[in-house]
Amino acid sequence: MERLVVVGNGMAGVACVEQILKHAPKFEITIFGDETHVNYNRILLSSVLAGEKEMDDITLNGLEWYRNNGILLRLGVRISAVDAIAKTVTGEDGSVTGYDKLLLATGSSAFIPPIPGVDKKGVFAFRNLDDTRNILDRAQEGTKAVVIGGGLLGLEAARGLQVRGCDVTVVHLMDSLMERQLDPAGGEYLRKQIEQLGVRVALGKSTSALLGNGHVEGVVFKDGESLPADMVVLAAGIRPNVELGRKAGLAINRGIVVNDFMETSDPDVFAVGECVEHNGIVYGLVAPLFEQGKVLAATITGNRGPLYLGSKQAAKLKIMGVDVFSAGDPNAAEGAEIVKYEDPTLGIYKKLLVRGNKLAAVILVGDVNDSHRYMEWLRADTDISPMRRSLLFPEPSSDDGRDVAQIPEGDTVCGCMGVTKGAIVHAIQSRGLNTLAQLKECTKASTGCGSCTTLCQHLLKAVAPDFEEDGRKVLCACVPFPQESLREIVRSQRLKSVQDILNIYGNGVGCEICKPALSYMVDVVWCGDHEEDRSARFINDRVHANIQKDGTFSVVPRIRGGVTSPAELRKIADVADKYKVPLVKITGSQRIDLLGVRKSDLPKIWADLGMPSGQAYTKGVRMVKTCVGTEFCRFGTQDAIGAGVELERRLENLFTPHKVKMATVGCPRNCAEATVKDIGLVGQEGSWQVVVGGAAGKSVRKADLLITVESTEQALEAAELFFQYYREHGNYLERTYDFVERIGMEKIRKETVYALDPAKKGLLDRLRKSKAISYDAWQEGASPVNPTQFVQIEAMHSPPGYFPPEQFQGAPV
Amino acid sequence: MSWIRITNTENIPLREGRSVRVGDRDIAIFNLGNRFLAVENRCPHNGGPLAEGIISGKTVVCPLHAWKVCLESGAVKKPQSDACVMTYPVETVGDIICIDIPANACAA
Numbered sequence: 001m002e003r004l005v006v007v008g009n010g011m012a013g014v015a016c017v018e019q020i021l022k023h024a025p026k027f028e029i030t031i032f033g034d035e036t037h038v039n040y041n042r043i044l045l046s047s048v049l050a051g052e053k054e055m056d057d058i059t060l061n062g063l064e065w066y067r068n069n070g071i072l073l074r075l076g077v078r079i080s081a082v083d084a085i086a087k088t089v090t091g092e093d094g095s096v097t098g099y100d101k102l103l104l105a106t107g108s109s110a111f112i113p114p115i116p117g118v119d120k121k122g123v124f125a126f127r128n129l130d131d132t133r134n135i136l137d138r139a140q141e142g143t144k145a146v147v148i149g150g151g152l153l154g155l156e157a158a159r160g161l162q163v164r165g166c167d168v169t170v171v172h173l174m175d176s177l178m179e180r181q182l183d184p185a186g187g188e189y190l191r192k193q194i195e196q197l198g199v200r201v202a203l204g205k206s207t208s209a210l211l212g213n214g215h216v217e218g219v220v221f222k223d224g225e226s227l228p229a230d231m232v233v234l235a236a237g238i239r240p241n242v243e244l245g246r247k248a249g250l251a252i253n254r255g256i257v258v259n260d261f262m263e264t265s266d267p268d269v270f271a272v273g274e275c276v277e278h279n280g281i282v283y284g285l286v287a288p289l290f291e292q293g294k295v296l297a298a299t300i301t302g303n304r305g306p307l308y309l310g311s312k313q314a315a316k317l318k319i320m321g322v323d324v325f326s327a328g329d330p331n332a333a334e335g336a337e338i339v340k341y342e343d344p345t346l347g348i349y350k351k352l353l354v355r356g357n358k359l360a361a362v363i364l365v366g367d368v369n370d371s372h373r374y375m376e377w378l379r380a381d382t383d384i385s386p387m388r389r390s391l392l393f394p395e396p397s398s399d400d401g402r403d404v405a406q407i408p409e410g411d412t413v414c415g416c417m418g419v420t421k422g423a424i425v426h427a428i429q430s431r432g433l434n435t436l437a438q439l440k441e442c443t444k445a446s447t448g449c450g451s452c453t454t455l456c457q458h459l460l461k462a463v464a465p466d467f468e469e470d471g472r473k474v475l476c477a478c479v480p481f482p483q484e485s486l487r488e489i490v491r492s493q494r495l496k497s498v499q500d501i502l503n504i505y506g507n508g509v510g511c512e513i514c515k516p517a518l519s520y521m522v523d524v525v526w527c528g529d530h531e532e533d534r535s536a537r538f539i540n541d542r543v544h545a546n547i548q549k550d551g552t553f554s555v556v557p558r559i560r561g562g563v564t565s566p567a568e569l570r571k572i573a574d575v576a577d578k579y580k581v582p583l584v585k586i587t588g589s590q591r592i593d594l595l596g597v598r599k600s601d602l603p604k605i606w607a608d609l610g611m612p613s614g615q616a617y618t619k620g621v622r623m624v625k626t627c628v629g630t631e632f633c634r635f636g637t638q639d640a641i642g643a644g645v646e647l648e649r650r651l652e653n654l655f656t657p658h659k660v661k662m663a664t665v666g667c668p669r670n671c672a673e674a675t676v677k678d679i680g681l682v683g684q685e686g687s688w689q690v691v692v693g694g695a696a697g698k699s700v701r702k703a704d705l706l707i708t709v710e711s712t713e714q715a716l717e718a719a720e721l722f723f724q725y726y727r728e729h730g731n732y733l734e735r736t737y738d739f740v741e742r743i744g745m746e747k748i749r750k751e752t753v754y755a756l757d758p759a760k761k762g763l764l765d766r767l768r769k770s771k772a773i774s775y776d777a778w779q780e781g782a783s784p785v786n787p788t789q790f791v792q793i794e795a796m797h798s799p800p801g802y803f804p805p806e807q808f809q810g811a812p813v
Numbered sequence: 814m815s816w817i818r819i820t821n822t823e824n825i826p827l828r829e830g831r832s833v834r835v836g837d838r839d840i841a842i843f844n845l846g847n848r849f850l851a852v853e854n855r856c857p858h859n860g861g862p863l864a865e866g867i868i869s870g871k872t873v874v875c876p877l878h879a880w881k882v883c884l885e886s887g888a889v890k891k892p893q894s895d896a897c898v899m900t901y902p903v904e905t906v907g908d909i910i911c912i913d914i915p916a917n918a919c920a921a
Contacts, residue, residue, distance in 0.1 A: 478869075511869035512879060535828035539865040539876045542829075547876050551862040786826045793833040796818040796909070 001028045004300075005089055005099035007079045007244060009033025011042055011286060012273025013105025014061055015418060016293030021069055023301035029071045030097060032089070034078040037129050037756065038063055041447075043286060043416055045132050049160025055129060056759030060444075062750040082248040084266055089244075101268050101300060102248070104256060106241035108274040108284070113148070113236050117210030122231045126157045127238070138231045141165035146219050146229040148207055150177040154235035155190075155319045158199050161233070169200040169227060171207060171219065173236075181315050181326035182363055183333075185342075189349040189365045193322045202227075240275045240282055255282040260307040262296035272296050279310050287311065290418025312378050316371055316415065325368040327378055328353065328361030336360050341392045350392050357385045370394060372455060376407065404455075404462045413459070414445040414452045421459065428463045435468050436460060441744060475732075476514040479506035483517070483731040490525045497531035498522060510536065517732035520619065523655055524727050527766050528773035534785050542789060544777040545602055546617035548595065553602060555594040556616035557609055558652060558776075561626040561644035561664075562590025568611065575608050589623045589661065590672075591616070600792050603781030612652070612776040619733070620655040622662075624648040625673065629666030629683065638683025640666035643712050647681070650716065651723055653774040654767075657730035657739070660723070675703050678736040679719050688715035692722050692748075693740030701737045704745045707753045721752040721760060724767040819910045825849065830864035830873060835914060840901060842910060843868060843884055849903045850884040851912050857882075857889055857896035 004020070004027035006013050017029060033039075039061040047053040066073045074091070081090040088098050110125035112118055124135050135157070139145065143166045147158045150172025162168045170177075176187030177194075191201050205225075210232055211218040220226045245256035251265040255277030258264055262278075264271050273289045274282065283289060288311030295308040314327035333353055340351040348366035352359060352374070359377040364370070373394060377384055384391065407413070409422035427433060427443045436457055440447050446456045461467045474480040479502060481489065486501070495501050498518040502510045510518070515536035522530035534542045545553035557572070572592055576584050582596035591614055597605060606613075615621055624647045627633065629640030644664035651660075663674035664681040674680030676696035680703050682689040687710050694703030707718050725748065730739045740748060751759065784790060817835055819842065825831045830843040832854045841854035841864035850871075854864050861877035868874075872881045872890055881891040887900040902913040 509870040512867040512874040515867055515869075533828075535826060535868065538867065542865075547862075547865065549859065549877065551860075551865075786829070788824045788826075788831055791824075793820050793824060793831050795833055795835045796820060 002026065002100040003098060004029045004101045004103060005097055006031040006103045006105060007089060008103075008105030008107055008273070008275075009035065009039055009073070009075065010105060010107045010273065011039065011060065012107065012289035012293060013103065014039040015290050016103065016105065016272045016296055017071070018061075019293050019297030020301060023297060023303060026301050027101070029069075030074065031066070031071055032074045032077050032079050032091065032097075034076065035128055035130065036076040038066070038073070038075070040129065041416070042128070045126070045129065046156035046160050048129075048132050049126075049135060049157065050163040051160075054759065054762065055133070056751065056755050056762075059750070059756070063754050064746065064750060079244060082244050082269075084248045084269060087268065099268075101270065103296075103300070104244055104248075104269065104271040104275060105273045106244055106275045108238040108240045110234060111237040111239045112234060113207070115207050115209060117212065117216065118234065120210055120212050120216040121214055122212070122216040122229075123210060124231065124233050126153060126233050126235050135161070135231070135233060136164075139164045139166050142167060144228050144230045145169070145233065146171055146227055146231075147233045147235055148219075149235035149237065150174070150201065150203070151180065151235065151237065152178060152315065152317065152319075153238075154233070155194070157233045157235050158194075159319065162197065162199050166231075168198075169202060170194075171202045171205045171221075171227070173204070173206055175204045177201065177203070178324070178326075179331075181330070182324070182365070183330050183351065186324075186326075186330070186349050186351065186363045186365050189342075189347060190319065190322060190324060193347050193366070194319070238274070238284060240277070242275055245269075245271060245275065253277050253280075258292075258308075260295075260309060261299045261304055262292055262308055263299060270296055270300055278308060281310060283311060283313070285313065285315060285415070287412055287415035287418060288313070290412075293418075312375070314371075314375055314378075314415070316368060322347070323364070323366060323368040325364040325371040325374075326362070327371075327375055328359070330361040330363045332361070339391050352391060354384065354391075357383050357388075359384055372403075372407070376411070379411070380408075404458050413455055414443075414447075417444040417447060419443050419445040424456065424459050425463050428460060433460070434464045434466045441747070475517055476511060477507075478502065478510050478514045479518070481505065483521070486518070487521055487525060487728075490521055496522055496526055496529075498533050498536040512538075516541075516619075520655055520657065520732050524770070527769040529769075532785070534789075540617035542785075543599055543602060544613055544617065544780065545597065545599075550596075552596045552598060554616070555597050555602065555605055555609075556587065556591050556614040557611035558614040558623075558648075559591045559611075560648040560652075561624055561641050563626070563641060563645060564592075571609055571611070575605055578608065579605055587616070589616075590625045591623060600790055603784075603790050606778040606781040613778040615653070615777070618655065619658050620660070621648070621651045621653070622659050625661075625663040625677070627665045627667075627669075627671035629664075633666060635669060636666035636683075637685045638666045638681075638688060639712065640664045640672070640681075640683055643681055643683075643688075643715065644672075646712075647679075647716055647719060650720060650771070653776060654727070654770055656723075656727055657732050658735045660726075660736065662719070676700065677703065679703075679722060681715050681719065686710065688712065690715050690718040690722070690753075693737045693745075695735065695737040697735075699737070704740055706745070706749060717764070718753050720767055721755075721763050722748065724763040725752045727770075728763075728766070815916075816904070816911045816913050818906075819912050822849070822905055822908050822910055825910070828868050830866065830868070832862060832864035835912070838914070840912065841873070842903070842912070843873060845871070845884070849905060849910050851901040851903045852882065852884055852887055853899040853901075855898065856880055857894070857898060863898070 009031050041058045041060050044058040077091045079089045080092045088096050090096050110127040125131050145161045145166040145168045147154045147170045150170050158168050158170045176184040177190050206222040208222045209220045210216050216232050218228045240255040242252050251257040256271040258276050272292050295306045298306045316325045336353040336355045342349050351363045353361040362374045407421050411421050413421050433439050446453045475483050501518050519536045539547050579601050581594045585593045587593050624644040626640045626644035630636040631641050660678045662679040663672040663677040665672045665674045666683045674682050676694040680691040689708050690706045691703035692706050695701040709715050825844040830841050833840050839854040842851045856875040858880045861875040863873050865876045866873040872883050887897040889896045904911045
């Protein structure tokens with residue numbers, strides 16, 4: 001097999017490799033990335049900055065993808081030299097790698113303007129995950145932040161910083177924001193809206209120096225004015241990284257020059273992405289880069305034929321909540337007719353440039369609903385004379401599906417991920433997709449900026465036989481939002497009590513379905529640091545016992561791992577005698593159940609037992625069953641009891657979307673049935689298999705393998721990662737066996753055991769925080785949340801024949 | 814009929830119920846925030862303790878099988894049923910909840 005070396009692990013390079021893999025397997029592929037992360041969605045860095053997404057949310061290809069496709073991935077290695085004669089690349093680590101074909105996908109770097117002081121501390125570029133992390137470390141509530149650059153990137157950085165509570169000023173060299181995509185009037189609409197959101201904009205300002213002693217303290221302009229600054233973000237443009245291309249002897253202008261087949265001047269060296277110049281144009285938006293990648297994949301795999309003929313540049317984005325769309329060159333107005341519409345109050349601006357009855361450019365600010373129509377006219381060079389009476393506002397369509405039917409198959413619907421309408425329709429039909437969530441998972445469409453979500457939904461509606469709008473699966477009529485949205489609302493609006501959620505987002509009343517669900521939600525979102533409202537919880541969670549058919553309760557003390565002692569058994573027996581417990585039963589969970597206990601006896605029984613609650617009554621951690629393991633069993637290969645008791649200790653007292661039953665077994669004979677538990681640890685010689693999503697209840701389901709690890713500590717950590725992930729993403733009353741099928745094991749692995757370290761740490765930190773606040777519920781026996789919780793109230797005066805005092809005479813009935 | 818002083822209002826937490834014994838009657842009293850309502854503490858379905866249920870507006874949901882009972886009328890709202898529980902008039906005088914116990918039990 002030929003060796004393909006890819007330099008650059010960014011969106012364009014990896015997307016191109018994905019396309020190459022779609023052709024017959026031909027290459028042994030090595031990818032070098034100078035960042036230490038797997039391929040992520042650079043477009044969403046602004047969402048990470050704004051706190052809408054976590055760093056691990058924007059991963060596009062997890063390690064598993066590289067592994068599954070046999071790709072050797074080298075991260076954190078910068079390639080510093082190419083020898084096109086010897087056909088080798090040399091890394092900064094000294095490694096020399098030979099290639100048969102070389103793909104340069106080196107992208108671009110932030111342009112650092114030559115201003116005195118840019119090397120001071122507190123001055124950042126905004127280009128990659130590390131930049132983003134550095135900015136986040138610095139950005140605090142009230143930090144004075146100056147963003148230099150009023151283009152796309154600068155405004156996105158400004159938005160992120162503003163959301164973080166910084167005091168933000170955008171400084172722009174030109175007299176109008178985003179002057180390449182907008183005309184001055186459009187830029188002015190954008191400026192007004194951005195300033196309304198609290199970000200200051202200073203236009204026509206040329207920065208002459210950054211001040212400060214070591215650390216940046218201010219910005220000085222050529223006109224003599226200055227601004228104080230605790231931090232400065234440089235977003236003054238990007239420059240293609242062409243240095244390696246030059247070293248390889250390729251033809252270079254602004255970028256590495258490629259032809260319509262995406263070939264460079266060297267037959268064995270290819271280039272794709274932001275480092276490439278095609279027909280005089282260097283593309284910086286992602287959709288054209290994906291188009292290039294498809295053509296390149298065909299050429300490099302010997303299927304030379306498809307041509308790249310350049311892309312119509314279009315930018316559709318939300319800047320600080322303001323929708324902006326721009327396509328074509330809106331500033332080349334010569335010889336063009338201008339059709340426009342403005343509504344200053346609503347902040348809507350639409351402008352079309354029409355040349356010879358064809359659309360030449362379009363600007364939309366504040367309302368981008370028609371962008372797809374305009375994009376289509378631009379691409380297809382449509383004669384728009386028949387539509388001239390409704391250029392700015394389409395005639396209302398009586399047929400919802402018509403818009404969708406008008407889009408050609410090959411048209412890109414999701415610009416971020418480069419997914420065409422044809423691919424979406426094919427996926428819907430061949431995989432039987434019915435929901436947007438399934439479509440996202442399967443095709444990645446609509447997982448980028450989200451601006452194509454409506455269109456994707458229309459496509460689903462038009463094509464899928466059993467289309468379900470995701471929004472319909474709401475928690476309940478009292479709070480008509482999907483649980484996923486509610487979790488986000490609770491988090492972003494900092495809601496800590498069930499009643500607040502019901503008052504603000506619901507009918508103010510709630511019911512037996514939504515109240516316990518919302519109770520769980522505030523608990524998990526705030527890691528236990530919420531306002532507990534017992535009236536919103538089921539009786540079991542008020543009295544920490546399981547209500548029975550006759551109104552009595554059952555008591556199940558915690559017996560970790562099913563391991564007890566004669567003393568404990570004696571105590572249980574004494575309690576059963578003393579309180580005349582009608583039924584004592586060994587449960588299926590290796591525990592003992594005392595059934596038929598009166599509510600008022602519960603606190604006394606708990607005190608006499610002196611054992612913690614086994615949570616057998618709640619949606620929470622039930623137990624860890626264990627087999628004997630190496631302790632006594634002659635077949636045992638792992639210490640199942642030790643691992644099980646430790647697992648139970650680490651997770652007990654926590655709440656979960658539904659009950660969580662676990663087991664650990666010391667060998668694959670599986671005596672404690674770990675493979676049909678929500679979480680199971682299956683020991684084998686030298687390792688543990690961690691399995692999840694098993695069931696042996698209403699349905700029987702064999703658990704899926706999460707990961708195989710060598711040490712017990714690793715197994716416990718994998719279990720904890722899955723446990724917390726389920727807590728955070730599971731819907732209330734969704735058992736793990738439904739959860740793993742809904743989310744998919746591949747995604748679960750990617751976001752738990754194979755997640756980047758910061759993401760793993762996040763899960764474990766939140767788990768520990770919840771755990772630190774949690775406590776044994778039976779401690780409430782001595783000090784109940786409500787003093788009358790376990791008390792049988794007796795009337796103050798006993799009837800019958802009681803006659804009220806004077807004040808009661810004539811009391812209304 | 815006779816008005817009985819039952820208990821201090823603070824003994825029944827907001828949006829919760831408590832059962833109270835009055836002679837041989839088991840009565841569930843609920844705190845709806847702006848008023849207290851009282852019904853017989855026995856679900857018409859299987860005798861579940863209504864006082865332990867979650868309150869949803871003016872109804873309580875039985876903890877055993879989620880029957881919904883209107884606390885004003887005593888009528889079962891869900892499932893469809895003609896069954897009902899007895900309701901008791903409630904007044905609060907100062908901090909004291911008082912219930913009017915009829916001389917002879919009859920359905921409300």
